[in-house]
Amino acid sequence: xxxxxxxxxxxxxxxxxxxxxxxxxxxxxxxxxxxNYSQGAMAMFTTYVALIVINHTHNYWLGFVVAIxxxxxxxxxxxxxxxxxxxxxxxxxxxxxxxxxxxxxxGLAGIIYGGSFRSFPPGYSVRGFNIGHVALGISPExxxxxxxxxxxxxxxxxxxxxxxxxxxxRATAFNPDVARxxxxxxxxxxxxxxxxxxxxxxxxxxxxxxxxxxxxNSTDLIFxxxxxxxxxxxxxxxxxxxxxxxxxxxxxxxxxxxxGSDLVDPAGLVALVAVLMLRPGGLFSMSTVRRV
Amino acid sequence: MTLLKNxxxxxxxxxxxxxxxxxxxxxxxxxxxxxxxxxxAVGGLTMLVGISGQISIGHGAFMFIGAYVAALLLQxxxxxxxxxxxxxxxACAVAGGIVGLAAARLRGPYLAGATLMLAVALPExxxxxxxxxxxxxxxxxxxxxxxxxxANFQLTQWLAWVTCLAALITLFLLANLVNSRVGRSWRAxxxxxxxxxxxxxxxxxxxxxxxxVSAACAGVGGALLAIVLANVSPGTxxxxxxxxxxxxxVLGGLGSLAGALWGTLxxxxxxxxxxxxxxxxxxxxxxxxxxxxxxxxxxxxxxxLVFPAGIQGAVRRLLGIAAPAAGAPLTVLRxxxxxxxxKEKSTTTLVGTxxxxxxxxxx
Numbered sequence: 001x002x003x004x005x006x007x008x009x010x011x012x013x014x015x016x017x018x019x020x021x022x023x024x025x026x027x028x029x030x031x032x033x034x035x036n037y038s039q040g041a042m043a044m045f046t047t048y049v050a051l052i053v054i055n056h057t058h059n060y061w062l063g064f065v066v067a068i069x070x071x072x073x074x075x076x077x078x079x080x081x082x083x084x085x086x087x088x089x090x091x092x093x094x095x096x097x098x099x100x101x102x103x104x105x106x107g108l109a110g111i112i113y114g115g116s117f118r119s120f121p122p123g124y125s126v127r128g129f130n131i132g133h134v135a136l137g138i139s140p141e142x143x144x145x146x147x148x149x150x151x152x153x154x155x156x157x158x159x160x161x162x163x164x165x166x167x168x169x170r171a172t173a174f175n176p177d178v179a180r181x182x183x184x185x186x187x188x189x190x191x192x193x194x195x196x197x198x199x200x201x202x203x204x205x206x207x208x209x210x211x212x213x214x215x216x217n218s219t220d221l222i223f224x225x226x227x228x229x230x231x232x233x234x235x236x237x238x239x240x241x242x243x244x245x246x247x248x249x250x251x252x253x254x255x256x257x258x259x260g261s262d263l264v265d266p267a268g269l270v271a272l273v274a275v276l277m278l279r280p281g282g283l284f285s286m287s288t289v290r291r292v
Numbered sequence: 293m294t295l296l297k298n299x300x301x302x303x304x305x306x307x308x309x310x311x312x313x314x315x316x317x318x319x320x321x322x323x324x325x326x327x328x329x330x331x332x333a334v335g336g337l338t339m340l341v342g343i344s345g346q347i348s349i350g351h352g353a354f355m356f357i358g359a360y361v362a363a364l365l366l367q368x369x370x371x372x373x374x375x376x377x378x379x380x381x382x383a384c385a386v387a388g389g390i391v392g393l394a395a396a397r398l399r400g401p402y403l404a405g406a407t408l409m410l411a412v413a414l415p416e417x418x419x420x421x422x423x424x425x426x427x428x429x430x431x432x433x434x435x436x437x438x439x440x441x442x443a444n445f446q447l448t449q450w451l452a453w454v455t456c457l458a459a460l461i462t463l464f465l466l467a468n469l470v471n472s473r474v475g476r477s478w479r480a481x482x483x484x485x486x487x488x489x490x491x492x493x494x495x496x497x498x499x500x501x502x503x504x505v506s507a508a509c510a511g512v513g514g515a516l517l518a519i520v521l522a523n524v525s526p527g528t529x530x531x532x533x534x535x536x537x538x539x540x541x542v543l544g545g546l547g548s549l550a551g552a553l554w555g556t557l558x559x560x561x562x563x564x565x566x567x568x569x570x571x572x573x574x575x576x577x578x579x580x581x582x583x584x585x586x587x588x589x590x591x592x593x594x595x596x597l598v599f600p601a602g603i604q605g606a607v608r609r610l611l612g613i614a615a616p617a618a619g620a621p622l623t624v625l626r627x628x629x630x631x632x633x634x635k636e637k638s639t640t641t642l643v644g645t646x647x648x649x650x651x652x653x654x655x
Binding site for chain 1: 393410413535575578579581583586
């Protein structure tokens with residue numbers, strides 16, 4: 001029972017990282033119908049930027065803010081620079097362009113920062129909480145990760161629900177042509193969507209890097225698991241993305257705890273294939289409609 | 293006629309390569325063998341993406357499977373080379389069938405994600421199992437020159453022969469398949485799934501078949517690469533390899549086997565050149581080894597945005613040949629242009645006109 005609690009709480013904080021990546025994918029997917037394969041690489045890059053700021057100023061929070069800000073900028077630049085021109089091309093072209101971005105950013109990180117593994121400081125202590133002699137399986141850092149992602153997701157939900165910008169974002173995702181006719185400047189809205197996604201990716205990068213180290217490929221696996229979380233949630237729904245991340249994080253932590261950490265990656269693969277085969281539209285889909 | 297033409301080209305190229313292998317010396321023989329190994333995999337991939345319209349960023353994983361199957365069979369059962377290659381192809385065909393089964397139900401982004409997962413997870417798994425797969429060190433795979441060729445025959449030349457022969461046979465079969473009824477059906481499915489299925493084609497079965505064939509090609513490529521490198525280790529089959537294969541296919545021109553060759557040549561020779569240039573400009577070795585990786589990215593983006601038909605598309609235009617149906621992005625582009633412009637409806641391919649993509653046409 002104690003083990004179970006430990007694995008569950010540990011899984012929750014891990015799952016929140018997947019949820020953040022999943023959220024960024026969902027934001028972009030809803031707006032542009034593009035799956036951004038470079039999301040993980042972008043997160044890796046902004047985390048490097050944060051690391052440099054932290055090393056210079058010895059201030060974690062300054063690095064954190066810079067990471068989020070550079071995520072915003074990077075997302076916007078990518079949308080304007082290379083995604084917008086693929087709009088009138090077959091969907092495959094956009095897929096290949098984001099794959100190109102993935103490898104370009106990883107290559108640039110290798111050129112600028114070198115290939116060595118760097119440690120990234122956690123915001124809070126990584127020593128686990130205890131009640132008496134019972135380990136809870138979650139540390140202050142894990143708690144901070146969970147709260148940070150939940151707050152960001154809640155903030156996003158509020159913006160979507162209650163602000164004019166949020167209404168424009170939803171309208172554009174729902175039907176860009178009609179939104180445009182009604183006076184929404186959809187181009188700007190799409191750029192904003194990518195920028196927000198970049199910020200969420202950056203958040204995930206900063207939160208996950210203390211446990212994974214930082215190197216040019218460090219987010220490959222995180223991205224794949226974030227993608228899995230997004231697919232579990234159905235790629236359409238931000239709430240689904242958060243739940244997908246939670247489910248996946250807890251599930252993988254059970255696998256790691258009860259069966260051995262070697263089996264985590266295969267379990268992730270099995271989870272993705274299982275969801276894709278059984279419920280390609282995600283766990284929460286009622287029926288699948290294919291766009292013609 | 294196409295069959296005869298393909299056969300003639302294959303035999304001709306084979307003879308040229310045979311003569312070449314005597315002339316160019318041991319080091320270039322090795323490079324020749326490397327090109328032959330990669331072009332097999334790139335050929336399979338360009339067919340998958342360009343002709344059948346499905347994407348895979350996991351072909352490095354299929355090469356991985358082929359390489360390990362070959363290495364394990366040689367190590368434990370001492371099978372002859374041709375059986376190793378066939379076994380690798382068969383194993384990858386099965387693996388491709390499984391992925392294809394998933395693929396047939398998945399649209400673009402899901403499919404690419406699933407294959408990406410394969411590329412990331414498989415080498416990771418092999419690295420963990422020391423006993424069977426040799427962990428990060430991998431497995432050694434040593435082939436010897438048959439004694440009939442004499443004691444002084446260079447191993448690299450023998451490797452060049454084996455790999456080139458296998459590559460030629462694979463590409464010959466692939467070229468015929470692409471021009472056959474199956475190839476035409478693939479194109480129909482690629483251009484418009486719904487029209488294709490209304491015309492009586494079994495879309496799912498065709499898509500799975502494309503994955504099976506493509507994975508088998510990658511398996512042959514993997515086995516050949518294992519023989520050439522004399523070692524298979526997880527470090528060879530990274531996500532970067534999978535993306536590099538895609539880069540080669542895109543750069544050459546998706547759907548074109550000749551393009552696959554151009555792309556592969558650049559992919560084999562350009563990274564070394566770029567690394568050297570970077571080093572001579574004062575970058576350290578770790579940084580300069582990343583230069584080719586960044587270059588793959590630039591190539592993928594620029595080709596897709598500026599000339600989606602790739603090198604082979606440019607060659608065709610230079611020679612004044614109208615792009616045949618194999619120039620995948622071109623036909624799709626034309627179809628979209630036709631759909632957007634009512635005056636050009638006559639150029640629309642297949643049954644009916646595709647409506648402009650909802651939500652993507654205008655902004």
